[in-house]
Amino acid sequence: MTILANNVINAQQPLTIEFEAYEVPQSDVPAIPEENRPNPISQKHWDEWTKESGISAEITQKCLQSLDERPEIAKKLGWKGYPSYNPLGWFVSGISLLTLKPLAFGQFKPDVPILLSPEDEKPAKYLTPKNISYDAIALPVRDWAEVLEDHSIHVIVSEGAKKAGALETCEYPTLALAGVEMGLKNGKLVPNLDAIAVKGRPITFCFDADQNTKETVCDAQIRAATAVKKKGAVVYVVPGWDISLGKGIDDVLANHGPEKVQEIMSTAIPYKQWLQGLERQLKKEPLTKSKITPADIIARDIAEEYRSELAYNNESGQWMRYEADFPGIWNVETHEYIEAIVSQILDAKGIVGYGSHGYVINVLKKLRSLLIVRNWIERSPSELIPFKNGVLEIATGKLLPHSPGYRFTWSMPREHNVLAQDWKTIDQFLTEATGDNPKIKKLLLCFCNAVLKGRSDLQKFLHLTGPGGTGKGTFMRLLTDLIGHSNTHTSTLEDWCGNRFEAANAYKKRLIVFPDEDKKVGSLGRFKSLTGEDFLRAEEKRQKAFQFKYDGMVVVSSNFPIFQGDNSSGLTRRTILIPFSHVPLSRDRRNLNQEFQPELSAFINYLLTIPDEVVTATLMGTNDIAELSQEFWVNQQRTNSIAAWLNDCVIYDPLASTPIGNNKNEGDNGNTPRTLFGSYCAHAKMIGMQPKSVKNFSPDLLELCNIILKWPIQKQQKRSGNFIQGLRLRSLGDDDIPTYEAMLDKTVEDGKPIIDNLNGDSSGRSVEDRVEAETLTTQESGGCGGLNSFLTDDKKTEKNENETKNLEIFTAITSSTELLLSSTHSTSLIEQGIDLPQNPQLDSQLNPPQAEVDFSSFPHLTTNDYRAKEKRATQIKEEMLACATSEELVQFKVESGYNESQIDWVSENALNNAEKAQIETINSISQPTLDFSVETPNLNSGSQEPVDSSLKVGDRRYCPSLKESGIITAMDNDGTITITYEKMGACSYSNAQTVLARTVL
The missing domain is CATH 3.40.1360.10 (Dna Topoisomerase Vi A Subunit; Chain: A, domain 2)
Known part of the structure; x- marks a missing residue:
């Protein structure tokens, strides 16, 4: 195309341009192949x-x-x-x-x-x-x-x-x-x-x-x-x-x-x-001008007419429209779409000629102020559940008509059919997937109920583990089909914890699934907020952020334990860990979720018959299921280095007190670690796990024992350092004491319920009461039995059978305790780890609670302040109980700095029966004698030489009275030994037996 034009324009005259030719209309310009374009x-x-x-x-x-x-x-x-x-x-x-x-x-x-x-x-x-x-x-x-x-x-x-x-x-x-x-x-x-x-x-x-x-x-x-x-x-x-x-x-x-x-x-x-x-x-004013209704007036008319169809959600900053997609449901609409709706309403009302689009914007802004809803509060699914054909009232079973006042933003993807009863395919799948374990099956059914009713108050999430092809995905899809795909959000832990826009996708959803997850190392704070009823920050691009609490349920699946970076009780106590291990034969594999579809209505009817209190008790009491406790503890050992060490190297002993320590290299020289942290680091290195820092070790250990295992241990601060009361290291002679995992395995093998004394029950119930409570058996319905399977089966036990089982268990506990009481050793209690009975329940019966100690009469030397007296007496008591032999007790009385009247007062008034028994037992144990005897000198030889002994210059020894280790720097012929300590300096001992040389560092 050629266009010729004279573009020289006279600056003093109007523009005049003469075109000599215009060959081809612009609309006829041919398309040039893209590869030929510059x-x-x-x-x-x-x-x-x-x-x-x-x-x-x-x-x-x-x-x-x-x-x-x-x-x-x-x-x-x-x-x-x-x-x-x-x-x-x-x-x-x-x-x-x-x-x-x-x-x-x-x-x-x-x-x-x-x-x-x-x-x-x-x-x-x-x-x-x-x-x-x-x-x-x-x-x-x-x-x-x-x-x-x-x-x-x-x-x-x-x-x-x-x-x-x-x-x-x-x-x-x-x-x-x-x-x-x-x-x-x-x-x-x-x-x-x-x-x-x-x-x-x-x-x-x-x-x-x-x-x-x-x-x-x-x-x-x-x-x-x-x-x-x-x-x-x-x-x-x-x-x-x-x-x-x-x-x-x-x-x-x-x-x-x-x-x-x-x-x-x-x-x-x-x-x-x-x-x-x-x-x-x-x-110049226009000759005629049609009067346009002001934006605020027309907005009021629209608001009154469409109040039941339009609303502005102030919580999320979004426009909502009623029944836009589904009956009875409020759906989110974009601002642009609402603008289009308002524009169409204005056209329908004959309001035209307003010129700028700003008129529509002004109408919309006024509408927003008239239709704003400050807090979008939906009726709880524990009360009402919306279906396509109406709203089911849980309490009465009535199907109510839809109403915009319910504020529902979700709905079941099907109609409610009260007559549906057959869900045998789903029932058969649950039976096979759980290995025909009625308790685990009951737990899965209760979780399905929690998904329907939005039981976020339980602060629990389901974690399905096991190899591929065991039914994890089938069950997760069953949950999704149950509640509806539009009410479910699928995410990953990586996105949820790392993408700040991801939380907005969970707003008003009923179920969040994390399928086929891999190990998550790092912070899980956002995931814990999701499952802990905490506020979540929802943020969308170019939108104002807002906060909300997620009120649905969460399910995670993986082939192996994945929560490797967070071992806190905040996450552990929320986990319902279900192992899936049944792998069907290839010929038996089929698309089960497609077969489930006709049975979903009947399945829902059955789930809604489960009482809320049964769901709560079942999902909150998963530790009562031996197989789940076993699986949980195995997974803990795989992901938590403290749990692995606790299982292999530690014994729960309420009367033991073990130093925590801070030397991670304590066991590197081949010696046996004597502190908890040293033993832990050595074990972590041995099994190829990364040990925690000393700062995190004690808090994580206390949390694992107190919150998860229910072992009532506590941290103690003494002049010699920090100790853990209630734990001791496993040593020679402890082979007859099973590990925690072994006790769980035995429980599963015997098919008996878990007895509270395995995990340090601190409820205060007697042994007989706990044994009776734990031996109640439950019978699970094999399929569609209904409500009775949850209400009556747990109580169907015969009195005589219970009494027999209780007697057997109680006898076993008593025999085990008597065995421990009868064990005697010549070495110290800390070395052998068998100082007193280890059964806290029997100990609570043998030593009933003592009246509160009155410290007002304690003979404090400098003050009459009650709190000062209590503190000093408690300090004396702790140091007395820390002694392991009669020699240490004597040395404590001589070198501790406390006067005799104070020590006597504590012995008489501050010790309970068990502690007095402990002191008596310690008094009966003597420190092994160290042979430093010197032979009569040989007058003919003209020299004196010490007899060969187990000690030599350069050995390191620990002195309990000083709470410090030192090195032997001199050994005289008269039996005098000089030990140089880091803090105390050189100390000489005229009597070799006062050197407590039982600990080689």
Whole structure:
């Protein structure tokens, strides 16, 4: 196509351009194959420029670039990233008239307008780069050096790259502003426009046909034209044209050809004349003006009419529409869609001619204030459950009609069928998946009930573990089908804990599933908030964040234990760990979830017959199921290094007190560690696990024992360091004491319930009461038995059978205790680990609680303050009980610094029966004698030599009275030994037996 035009315009006369030829209409521009185009241009963008805007193929080839890679778009715009939900588009840039080199600044047009902020009245059609100074776009289609040199060449200033392309097609040198207000920056002309605006140059402003009707456009044009005029240029303005020809000059070119463009450009008038006409227009009142109803009044009418259909959720900042998709349900709608609804309502009411879209926005803003709901409170699913055909009232079983007042945002994906009863396929699957274990099956049924009723108050989540093909996925899909796919959100632990936008997807969902998870190492704080009824922060891009509490249930599946980075009780106590181990034969595999569909209504009817108190007791009492406790403890050992060490190396002993220590290398030299932390680190290294730091060791150990295992241990601070009361290290002679895992295995093997004394029950019940309570057996329904299986089977036991079982268990406990009581050893109690009975329940009976000690009579030497007396007496008591032999007791009385009256007072008043028995037992145990005897000197030899002994210079020994270890630095012939301590320095012992050498460090 060839277009010849005379573009020399007389600066003192109206524009006149004569076109000599116009060979091919712009709408007939042929499509050039993409591979032959200099810039990558899609066919859609090619047609937009050449057909819809009439721009020549040559100019389109040189200027237009289609962007189909989001990183490239982000780079052009200066964004960190271009979201996947935003559309692609085209980009145009120009050259700098100062350097005649390409500019980074340009104009990007997305294929669909983008709403950058909810506060914007309308979406953006064009975007410009961020953090780059904007400028007028000089398209690279002509010799701009010639234009800069020849001040007589007329230049057009328009808005937008396509309009500049259209005018350049008609041979008008044109600068394109990215926006009508972007000709100036900080009151000065942008560089390219400033370079053109020289004295004597004719410059014409040509914006859209309706420019004189838009106040903002006129103001921007006045400011830019004034600045150009000050530079000495001669300014013209195209006052506008009949909008039916086309709104933009490119529309005119595409619709009517270059002749019409020439005709419009010839109407340009001097700037002063245009300005005077504009002032007259602004002063002139319209002859007739139809009265438009004010936005606030029409908004009130709409609010009253649509109050039951529209609402604004202030909690989430979203518009809600009733029954938009499902009967009886409020659905979220976008702001744009509500705008469209309001616009249609206005059209239906005959309200037209309001001009700007701002009228619709004002109506919508007033509607928001009239229909706002401060807190979106739905009726609880424990009371009402919405179905397609109505709302089921749980208490009465009645099906109520739908109502917007229920505020439901979810619904069951089926109709309620009260007559449905057959769910045998589901029942058979649950039986096989649980290995025909009625207790585990009952637990899964109760969890299904919790999903239906939204029992987030239980603060429990289901964790299914086991190899592939064991039914984990089938059960998770059963839960999803049960509650509905639209009410379920599928996520991953990685996304949930690491993506700040993920929590918003859980808002108003009934079930969140984490299928096929891998090990999660790192913070699980957000996951614990999800399952702990804590507030979650919901954040959507370009939306205001809000907080909510998730009131649904959570289920996780994995092939192995995954919570490796968090071993706190906050997560552990919320976990319902269910092992799936039954692998069906290949011939038995089929699509069970498809077979479940006809039975879901009957399954729901059955689940709703389970009383809430039974669901609560079952899901909160999972430790009563031996198989689950066994699986839980095995998984704990796989993921928690403290649990693995506790199982292998520690014995629960209420009367033991063991130092914590802080030396992680204590066992590296081949010696047996004597502190808890040293033993733990050695064990962790041995099994290939990373040990915790000493700062985290004690808190995690206390939490594991007190909260998870229910062992009432406590941390004690003494002058010699920190101790744990209730634990001791396993040593020689403890082979007959089973590990915690062995006790659980025995419980599962025997098929008997878990007895509380295995995990240190501190409920205060007697042994007989606990044994009787734990030996009650339950019988699970084999299928569709209904409510009776949950209400009566747990109580169907015979009195005589119970008495027999109770007697057997009680006898076993008593025999075990008597065996421990009868065990005697010559070495110290701490070494052998058998100082007193280890059964806390029997100990509570043998030593009933003693009355509270009155410390007012304690003989404190310096004060009469009661708290000071109590503290001093307690300190004496702890140090007395820390002694292991009679020698240590004597040494304590001599070297402790307490007077005899204080020690006697504590012995008489502050010790209970068990503690007095402990002191008596310690008094009966003597420290092994160290043979440092010296033979009679041989007078003939003329020398004296000590007899060979087990001690030698350089040995390290520990002194309990000093609570410190030292090195033997000298051994005299008369039996005197000198030990040098780090803190106390050198100490000499005249009696070798006072050196307690039983501990080699």
